Amino acid sequence: MIVGQPNRVTHILNMSVMNFSILILALVAGATILGFAFIRRDARRYSLALLSERTCPRCGVVYGAETANSAVLLKYRWRLAPTHSTADLNLSRENFLMTCPRCHEEFEFTMDAQLFVHPHVGILSFTKTATPMAPGLPEQNRAIIAAASASH
Ligand SMILES: [Zn+2]
Numbered sequence: 001m002i003v004g005q006p007n008r009v010t011h012i013l014n015m016s017v018m019n020f021s022i023l024i025l026a027l028v029a030g031a032t033i034l035g036f037a038f039i040r041r042d043a044r045r046y047s048l049a050l051l052s053e054r055t056c057p058r059c060g061v062v063y064g065a066e067t068a069n070s071a072v073l074l075k076y077r078w079r080l081a082p083t084h085s086t087a088d089l090n091l092s093r094e095n096f097l098m099t100c101p102r103c104h105e106e107f108e109f110t111m112d113a114q115l116f117v118h119p120h121v122g123i124l125s126f127t128k129t130a131t132p133m134a135p136g137l138p139e140q141n142r143a144i145i146a147a148a149s150a151s152h
Contacts, residue, residue, distance in 0.1 A: 048133065056107070076128050077127045
């Protein structure tokens with residue numbers, strides 16, 4: 001019993017150290033994922049702030065914060081022809097779809113607020129998912145857009 005005791009204690013201790021490490025790792029991983037999600041969310045909001053100042057390519061009206069706030073996030077998965085890359089085709093994984101408040105024409109913009117034009121060569125197929133941007137957070141978006149606009 002006495003001989004066996006320290007082994008059991010060490011065994012239990014080792015297990016708890018391992019469990020503790022796993023717990024810490026899980027917490028760090030969770031915090032990292034959450035951190036990236038926040039960074040990406042802020043990056044998207046920054047893009048919306050830039051887009052609110054862009055003009056409609058068709059009629060020239062300034063989009064404004066309201067239009068930026070109702071932008072639709074488009075996520076792409078591209079399947080490219082063998083000799084092409086996303087870089088040489090200038091493809092983005094995420095774009096914003098903006099609907100003009102005056103002429104109602106829809107245009108797609110990249111995350112750095114450049115007009116996105118679908119390439120006609122190099123793409124075998126693609127899938128696209130559309131998500132309305134931050135539903136339920138209009139006030140927060142407006143505040144960030146206003147702050148970004150004020151800093152210019
Ligand atoms: Zn327009």
